[in-house]
Amino acid sequence: MRWGLIGASRIASSYVIDAIRAQADCDILSVLSSNASRGASFAADHGIVDSYTDLDALLTDPSVDAVYISTTNDKHHAQAMAAIAAGKHVLCEKPLAMTLAEANEMVRSAEEKGVVFATNHHLRNAGSHLAIQDLIANGRIGKVLSARVFHAVNLPEHLRGWRINDAAAGGGVIPDITVHDADTIRFHLSEDPVDVIAKSGSSGLGEGVEDSVMSVWSMPSGAMVQTHESFTHGYAGTGIEFHGTKGSIFARNVMTQEPVGEIRLVDAQGEAAISYEKHNLYHRAFGLFVQAVAGRGRPSADGVDGVKSLAVALAVREAAKSGNATRVDYGGF
Numbered sequence: 357m358r359w360g361l362i363g364a365s366r367i368a369s370s371y372v373i374d375a376i377r378a379q380a381d382c383d384i385l386s387v388l389s390s391n392a393s394r395g396a397s398f399a400a401d402h403g404i405v406d407s408y409t410d411l412d413a414l415l416t417d418p419s420v421d422a423v424y425i426s427t428t429n430d431k432h433h434a435q436a437m438a439a440i441a442a443g444k445h446v447l448c449e450k451p452l453a454m455t456l457a458e459a460n461e462m463v464r465s466a467e468e469k470g471v472v473f474a475t476n477h478h479l480r481n482a483g484s485h486l487a488i489q490d491l492i493a494n495g496r497i498g499k500v501l502s503a504r505v506f507h508a509v510n511l512p513e514h515l516r517g518w519r520i521n522d523a524a525a526g527g528g529v530i531p532d533i534t535v536h537d538a539d540t541i542r543f544h545l546s547e548d549p550v551d552v553i554a555k556s557g558s559s560g561l562g563e564g565v566e567d568s569v570m571s572v573w574s575m576p577s578g579a580m581v582q583t584h585e586s587f588t589h590g591y592a593g594t595g596i597e598f599h600g601t602k603g604s605i606f607a608r609n610v611m612t613q614e615p616v617g618e619i620r621l622v623d624a625q626g627e628a629a630i631s632y633e634k635h636n637l638y639h640r641a642f643g644l645f646v647q648a649v650a651g652r653g654r655p656s657a658d659g660v661d662g663v664k665s666l667a668v669a670l671a672v673r674e675a676a677k678s679g680n681a682t683r684v685d686y687g688g689f
Contacts, residue, residue, distance in 0.1 A: 357382045357646055360414045360444070362435050363426035364389040364398035364407075366514065367449070371613065372424055373402050375638035379646050388414050411435060415442040422649065424476075425449055428518055429526025433458040436473075440465045445472040445649050447642070451535045451669060452662040454526055456687045459666050463659035463689075472648045474655035475662030477539040481640040484610040484617050487632035488598070489544050491605055496621060498602030500545060500579045505537045505596050507611045508568070508586035511561065520587065521563035528565035530556065530673045533585040536611075538668035539661060541573070541581055544598065549573040549581065549668050551683045556676035560588045571672045605630075613637060660689050 359376050361368050364387050376382050386406040389395030395407035408414045415423075415438060422445035425435050433453040439446050446466065452459040452475060466473030479485055492500060511519065518525040519532055542548060554571035561567040568586035575581060586592075594611035597604065603623030610617035615634035620627055644656045667686045675682035 357421045357649060358419050359384045360417070360420040360423045361387040361404070361426070362411065362414070362423050362439070363387075364395050365426040368424065368426050369398070369402065371638045372426070372642070375636070375642040376424070378636070378639045379643055382642075382646060385420055386414050386417065411438055415439060415444060420444060422447065422472075422645075426476075428522075429531055430454055430524060433462060436462045437465060440469050440471055440473070443469065443471060445645075447474045447476055447645050447655070448662070449476050450539070450662060451526065451531045451666045452659070453666065456663065456667055456670060456685060459659075459663045460687045460689070463663055466659060472645065472655065473659040474645050474648070475539075475657045475659060475665070476641065477536060477543075477657035477661060477665065478613055478637045478641060479536055479540045479611065480543040481637040481644075481656050482610065482612075483615055483633040483635055484607060484619055485540065485543065487619060487630055488596070488605055488607055488610075491621060491630065492544055492598060492600075493546075496603060497598060497600030497605060497623070500577065500598055500600045502579055502599045503541060503545070503581045503597060504599075505541065505581070505583040505611070506592065507533050507537055507594050508584050508589035508592045509533075509594060510590035511567075511587035516561065520561045520565065520567060523565050528562070528673075529567050529585050529587050530569055530669050530676075532587075534569060534571070534583065534672050535665045535669040537583050537585060539657060539665040540596065540611075541583075542661070542664060542668075544596075545575060545577070545579065547576050548664055548686065549671075549684050550576055551681050552668070552671045552675050553681045554672045554675040556673070559586065562587070566673075566676070569672060569676060571675065573668070663687065663689050
């Protein structure tokens with residue numbers, strides 16, 4: 357499979373190029389950047405033959421089978437729609453789009469075109485989260501009563517920019533982190549939040565966008581989920597907890613792109629450390645995508661997963677603005 361990168365991004369250079377090249381018979385032919393010199397430099401640094409500033413030029417190359425999109429959030433919809441129309445398989449960064457209608461259109465169009473469309477929700481590929489899902493699915497903590505996600509971090513200087521000051525580009529902690537937590541909760545509980553309440557604000561970085569948010573979600577099973585996301589917490593650590601009728605799961609420092617963190621199971625027999633496979637998250641995600649293109653299985657997070665995580669994030673933002681409980685609209689999915 358031959359790839360084009362839409363966006364000369366840090367995530368592409370830090371994780372995705374390696375993940376693509378780790379797959380059998382996969383390589384990267386081209387990269388798109390809005391800045392010609394940046395694109396050329398990016399291509400040279402990473403051994404990519406072609407760099408473009410024109411999306412159509414990249415997409416008209418018949419050698420390109422698939423694209424990875426990692427531009428700012430406001431560009432995802434138009435770029436994905438163009439790639440789908442050109443018959444390319446698409447793996448798009450989260451959130452899929454700025455609106456639910458746009459995200460729905462992307463997924464429906466990919467289905468009609470017959471191309472694989474996926475969302476890069478990396479956390480569900482982590483060995484830690486696969487182990488947590490296994491514990492829950494096998495009834496180790498009984499019926500889940502509640503969950504807690506703490507994903508308040510210090511956003512590194514090099515990642516700030518539009519994330520902290522450009523609402524039009526999709527900035528703010530809700531589309532950046534809450535959307536990941538929505539997917540992670542859906543992955544573990546195999547159900548979708550019904551409604552949410554939330555409070556957001558700026559605690560030191562946000563310039564016209566929220567940099568911190570707390571929310572509570574109601575699940576169809578009756579479970580309640582509490583989440584906290586922020587760009588301004590340098591020492592809080594991250595984690596996720598699930599509490600059930602037979603036990604509790606405590607996972608620390610697992611809300612990350614790296615295969616790290618610890619998991620503890622506490623039940624009537626006492627407390628036990630849970631081991632898990634510490635593989636590369638992105639290698640797994642791109643491996644499953646390549647297999648899906650070959651007709652074997654599905655991506656780790658498909659387009660519908662991307663729509664639903666976006667729907668939860670949009671409901672959290674609306675609830676924070678209105679001060680009222682907000683029902684999550686999944687747009688028919």
